[in-house]
Amino acid sequence: MSDLATASYLAQADNETRLNKTLxxxxxxxxxxxxxxxxxxxxxAILLFVFLSPILLVVAVSFGEKIEGASWVWxxxxxxxxxxxxxxxxxxxxxxxxxxxxxxxxxYAVLGSLIAIAFAFPFTYFLSQCSRPVxxxxxxxxxxxxxxxxxxxxxxxxxxxxxxxGLPALFKATGVTEWLKETGWLAxxxxxxxxxxxxxxxxxxxxxxxxxxxxxxxxxxxxxLYAPLSRIDRSMIEAARTMGAGSFTxxxxxxxxxxxxxxxxxxxxxxxxxxxxxxxVTYFAEPAHQTxxxxxxxxxxxxxxxxxxxxxxxxxxxxxxxxxxxxxxxxSRLAEKRGR
Amino acid sequence: MKxxxxxxxxxxxxxxxxxxxxxxxxxALNGGRSMLFPPKDPTFARFWEFFVSEPVWLRSMENSIIxxxxxxxxxxxxxxxxxxxxxxxxxxxxxxxxxLAGLPFALPPIVFGVGLSFLWTFxxxxxxxxxxxxxxxxxxxALPLVTISxxxxxxxxxxxDAAQTMGADEPTSLRTIILPQTLSYTLSGFFFxxxxxxxxxxxxxxxxxxxxxxxxxxxxxxxxxxxxxxxAVGAITFLLVSIAVFSAVARYGDLPRLLGxxxxxxxx
Amino acid sequence: xxxxxxxxxxxxxxxxxxxxxxxxxFPSGKLTALLGPSGCGKTTLLRIIAGLDTPTRxxxxxxxxxxxxxxANKRKFGMVFQSFALFPHLSVGENVAYSLSIxxxxxSTRLKRAQELLDLVQMADFQDRRIGQLSGGQRQRVAIARAxxxxxxxxxxxxxxxxxxxxxxxxxxxxxxxxxxxxxxxTIVVTHDQREAMTMADEIVVMSNxxxxxxxxxxxxxxxxxxxxxxxxxxxxxxxDGIVRGGRIFVGDDAFDLEKPASFVDGAPVxxxxxxxxxxxxxxxxxxxxxxxxxxxxxxxxxxTREVFVETNAGRVICEMPSSAGAFVAQGENTxxxxxxxxxLCFPGQAPAAAGKQTLAxxxxxxxxxx
Numbered sequence: 001m002s003d004l005a006t007a008s009y010l011a012q013a014d015n016e017t018r019l020n021k022t023l024x025x026x027x028x029x030x031x032x033x034x035x036x037x038x039x040x041x042x043x044x045a046i047l048l049f050v051f052l053s054p055i056l057l058v059v060a061v062s063f064g065e066k067i068e069g070a071s072w073v074w075x076x077x078x079x080x081x082x083x084x085x086x087x088x089x090x091x092x093x094x095x096x097x098x099x100x101x102x103x104x105x106x107x108y109a110v111l112g113s114l115i116a117i118a119f120a121f122p123f124t125y126f127l128s129q130c131s132r133p134v135x136x137x138x139x140x141x142x143x144x145x146x147x148x149x150x151x152x153x154x155x156x157x158x159x160x161x162x163x164x165x166g167l168p169a170l171f172k173a174t175g176v177t178e179w180l181k182e183t184g185w186l187a188x189x190x191x192x193x194x195x196x197x198x199x200x201x202x203x204x205x206x207x208x209x210x211x212x213x214x215x216x217x218x219x220x221x222x223x224x225l226y227a228p229l230s231r232i233d234r235s236m237i238e239a240a241r242t243m244g245a246g247s248f249t250x251x252x253x254x255x256x257x258x259x260x261x262x263x264x265x266x267x268x269x270x271x272x273x274x275x276x277x278x279x280x281v282t283y284f285a286e287p288a289h290q291t292x293x294x295x296x297x298x299x300x301x302x303x304x305x306x307x308x309x310x311x312x313x314x315x316x317x318x319x320x321x322x323x324x325x326x327x328x329x330x331x332s333r334l335a336e337k338r339g340r
Numbered sequence: 341m342k343x344x345x346x347x348x349x350x351x352x353x354x355x356x357x358x359x360x361x362x363x364x365x366x367x368a369l370n371g372g373r374s375m376l377f378p379p380k381d382p383t384f385a386r387f388w389e390f391f392v393s394e395p396v397w398l399r400s401m402e403n404s405i406i407x408x409x410x411x412x413x414x415x416x417x418x419x420x421x422x423x424x425x426x427x428x429x430x431x432x433x434x435x436x437x438x439x440l441a442g443l444p445f446a447l448p449p450i451v452f453g454v455g456l457s458f459l460w461t462f463x464x465x466x467x468x469x470x471x472x473x474x475x476x477x478x479x480x481x482a483l484p485l486v487t488i489s490x491x492x493x494x495x496x497x498x499x500x501d502a503a504q505t506m507g508a509d510e511p512t513s514l515r516t517i518i519l520p521q522t523l524s525y526t527l528s529g530f531f532f533x534x535x536x537x538x539x540x541x542x543x544x545x546x547x548x549x550x551x552x553x554x555x556x557x558x559x560x561x562x563x564x565x566x567x568x569x570x571x572a573v574g575a576i577t578f579l580l581v582s583i584a585v586f587s588a589v590a591r592y593g594d595l596p597r598l599l600g601x602x603x604x605x606x607x608x
Numbered sequence: 609x610x611x612x613x614x615x616x617x618x619x620x621x622x623x624x625x626x627x628x629x630x631x632x633x634f635p636s637g638k639l640t641a642l643l644g645p646s647g648c649g650k651t652t653l654l655r656i657i658a659g660l661d662t663p664t665r666x667x668x669x670x671x672x673x674x675x676x677x678x679x680a681n682k683r684k685f686g687m688v689f690q691s692f693a694l695f696p697h698l699s700v701g702e703n704v705a706y707s708l709s710i711x712x713x714x715x716s717t718r719l720k721r722a723q724e725l726l727d728l729v730q731m732a733d734f735q736d737r738r739i740g741q742l743s744g745g746q747r748q749r750v751a752i753a754r755a756x757x758x759x760x761x762x763x764x765x766x767x768x769x770x771x772x773x774x775x776x777x778x779x780x781x782x783x784x785x786x787x788x789x790x791x792x793x794x795t796i797v798v799t800h801d802q803r804e805a806m807t808m809a810d811e812i813v814v815m816s817n818x819x820x821x822x823x824x825x826x827x828x829x830x831x832x833x834x835x836x837x838x839x840x841x842x843x844x845x846x847x848x849d850g851i852v853r854g855g856r857i858f859v860g861d862d863a864f865d866l867e868k869p870a871s872f873v874d875g876a877p878v879x880x881x882x883x884x885x886x887x888x889x890x891x892x893x894x895x896x897x898x899x900x901x902x903x904x905x906x907x908x909x910x911x912x913t914r915e916v917f918v919e920t921n922a923g924r925v926i927c928e929m930p931s932s933a934g935a936f937v938a939q940g941e942n943t944x945x946x947x948x949x950x951x952x953l954c955f956p957g958q959a960p961a962a963a964g965k966q967t968l969a970x971x972x973x974x975x976x977x978x979x
Contacts (some may be wrong), residue, residue: 039421040433046418047440054455055447061458123353126346128601136590138350139599144582145357149539149556150573159367212548220356227600247342276420276448278542279560293450293542300454301546311458314451321448384625413782498693504680508706512681516710520697575803 029272055318059118062315064308072308080312098295103318105275105291112277113221113270117263119214120221125255127222128230139226146219150279157212161202168199206286213277217270220258224269228262228335229255261335268328272321292317361579368572374409390573400558401577403469404538407554411476412533416484416526418477423488424518438485439578447480452479453546460547467551475547476537483536484529487598491525492518494597524593538578610671611636611794612657612762617666619652619818620917627818630666634762639788639795641805642814645841650798651814657796658764659683667747686755687764691771692747700726700750701735707758716774725753728787745776747942752784756791763788763795769804802842804948806830810811814838836955839881846887846947848880848900848922849957856897857954859922865897867950877957884928886951887915889937898947900925904937918945 077206087095102309127138160166171177177199180186189195192334232255240250278293292313299310390397422441426434444452456475460466469521497516513519541556546558555578559571589595609698612634618745619627627649633642634951642650655661658666659680675683695811701722708718726732729749733792742750748768755763768778768784785808800807805812806826813819814829822834833839836847850857850864852872856862858879864880872878902920909931914938918928937943
């Protein structure tokens with residue numbers, strides 16, 4: 001029996017090879033196979049060189065050793081990492097300067113992405129209910145604002161928040177400042193770091209930093225939420241309505257459970273994006289409250305010029321991002337499974 | 341009532357998003373050197389400065405355009421075979437290439453920028469515009485990869501069968517069916533790269549090493565002297581380009597579909 | 609041998625056998641319909657004939673030449689797809705001229721040829737239209753013209769009418785048949801609609817579960833089904849279970865005689881099959897063979913015919929008569945039904961898989977069951 005099965009299998013395999021061989025003339029096969037493999041190999045080489053090697057280089061350089069007054073040399077020196085977490089004097093003393101920077105990086109990114117999602121979610125939900133042409137028009141608007149460079153956005157917010165023109169000037173002109181002074185709110189704002197004795201002051205402040213970051217990723221949030229929200233089966237909502245659910249109940253019992261995982265995934269992606277925010281922080285956060293990207297820049301191009309230490313900070317940032325990217329991939333895979 | 345609330349909310353969001361952009365744009369009209377809002381002594385002199393009289397802006401505009409167009413072209417050329425191979429054969433190799441091609445876009449750009457600046461320092465070419473082009477290609481290749489893949493998936497497999505029964509082999513199908521039917525998706529990917537490359541700051545900041553500047557770099561570099569209304573002209577120009585490009589994508593391609601809406605639901 | 613010959617064609621996907629031991633001959637210049645419920649393997653078979661799928665085993669030959677390993681683009685059998693698969697990025701004329709343009713035929717020649725073909729399918733004025741501007745019926749005509757442009761030796765159509773509405777379908781069936789006869793081209797049509805198959809085909813291959821059940825002319829298949837499946841799938845039929853005793857068939861105590869005595873051993877379970885139009889109403893008291901009694905549960909007039917549902921102790925029997933026939937029975941009345949012996953068929957027992965427990969099966973019901 002098993003011999004028979006083997007024989008029939010072999011006959012079949014033989015048959016199939018014969019099929020494949022005669023499907024195209026052999027010469028043609030060789031010719032095209034090589035043309036195609038040349039293209040794919042070239043592309044693979046480009047990808048390895050330009051796409052992957054920079055990331056590996058960052059990791060490699062991060063173990064390098066800085067020579068005082070000169071450049072740096074290759075080494076296997078984990079002290080750069082120790083410096084990020086516990087300071088250069090460790091183990092004799094512990095400086096948490098860079099650990100704090102990491103902390104600010106995370107805090108700004110978490111707050112910024114949460115605020116962005118909170119406003120983007122209802123917006124996108126309403127958007128997905130519009131007609132297709134209206135959606136397309138809104139999407140053009142969202143994409144245009146999404147592609148605005150961080151530089152331009154910071155410029156706009158800077159004008160809006162600056163003391164000479166913008167909101168503080170508006171407050172003064174309309175008498176809000178006077179009113180704040182009389183009611184004592186100005187003193188409260190001053191305690192929060194949002195005012196000086198004469199007027200409100202939004203720059204520099206952590207609030208300005210976080211709000212600008214939220215602004216920065218809001219269009220991304222809409223774009224990322226758009227896919228899952230616009231794929232919700234409308235008849236499901238209608239079914240819930242016929243069973244007596246109001247809009248809020250529909251949102252709570254149908255929409256949110258369906259899109260919970262994509263929303264988490266979006267949150268993680270926004271968070272990762274904000275980890276790397278540079279211009280916003282240099283502009284709106286005071287030096288004591290600045291983040292890793294700023295000190296990475298300082299180390300690599302700026303004043304301190306210590307490439308290995310900059311690279312080590314970049315690796316820390318990268319690993320943080322990596323953890324969250326994997327989490328979001330895992331979530332999206334989970335969502336796909338649920339969807340089936 | 342409910343509809344009014346919804347639209348009200350959407351409009352407030354839109355206003356919030358437009359406000360800083362509008363302010364930047366209007367500041368371009370300032371007559372003086374400083375960025376004031378509302379603009380003082382409105383004039384269009386800044387446009388003249390940006391496009392004609394100040395060569396530093398012209399040069400950076402030129403660089404921006406070169407980097408954007410060249411990196412978009414390269415990105416499409418690199419990602420097309422990857423997307424095609426993945427769609428056609430779906431081997432482990434093609435999946436690995438797809439993952440690799442999308443990797444830079446998923447990382448914090450500053451990390452990738454740092455890595456690229458190391459790479460170009462070692463192999464030479466830091467501060468050369470060509471390495472800037474390659475850097476943007478790598479950073480943004482994920483976009484055409486995604487749009488082309490969506491385009492390929494939208495091809496009706498029966499069209500390929502039909503072409504085959506009419507005598508088309510694989511290269512002929514590629515030329516006569518697949519390329520024309522994915523053209524709008526390819527162009528969308530191309531223009532996404534163009535627009536994002538225009539606006540990209542941090543990577544080009546690292547790899548240009550102050551040897552050349554794009555418009556965003558020029559603006560950032562000039563920030564030390566404070567904002568000037570001339571910069572705002574750059575912002576307006578880029579904004580107009582973005583709107584034109586995305587409107588074209590929406591007009592000639594299926595923008596909602598590109599962004600993941602259910603293809604079957606054309607109207608609701 | 610002339611025509612297209614399939615020998616022992618088999619297709620296996622993993623554990624699933626999609627086609628088993630298909631031996632078929634498609635004679636030159638004839639129209640053959642592959643008829644069966646969805647999932648019976650008919651489309652797989654058509655794709656193998658086109659060269660779009662390769663058979664796991666077996667061989668195909670055309671006019672004596674082996675074509676088993678010839679890829680679809682070398683076979684160049686014209687094919688019309690269920691969705692028509694017209695290229696939206698090309699105009700109507702360019703679609704029709706596609707096969708000519710990729711084989712390098714000069715532009716003026718191929719445009720002329722496209723125009724001729726469009727004339728043939730009565731779409732002369734549509735050469736420059738976009739595909740999106742055409743109605744379903746127009747698309748079908750273009751798809752037919754496009755498949756014929758390469759002057760194929762075999763013309764294949766996969767459910768060509770399923771995208772059309774009912775009325776248009778009837779018209780197109782006749783038109784397609786006339787066109788095929790005019791061109792005298794070997795044609796294979798896949799369909800699940802028995803009416804469509806009977807309208808167009810010279811020969812019908814009834815398929816089920818990856819096998820061909822019966823091959824024959826439309827009349828043959830209808831009048832002389834060889835299996836209960838064919839009887840149930842083509843037209844309507846009453847199924848009655850019985851036992852053979854002494855050359856007669858007994859359903860309970862009622863005896864049935866066939867025109868030719870059944871060659872079954874005594875005690876064998878059998879199934880009697882009778883088309884509704886071969887069942888007559890008779891009086892309850894009548895004592896003749898081939899008769900059952902029961903009460904009328906439902907009567908309906910459907911235009912030219914009237915159907916009477918009679919619940920007998922052997923199950924429901926449907927009787928169909930011209931509406932003009934006088935004898936009217938009302939719901940609830942008792943009546944006798946007589947099955948004409950000259951059209952009574954007898955199959956070995958065991959309920960056929962496709963027919964299941966149903967006593968009456970129309971083609972559309974059958975499709976659902978089999979699907």
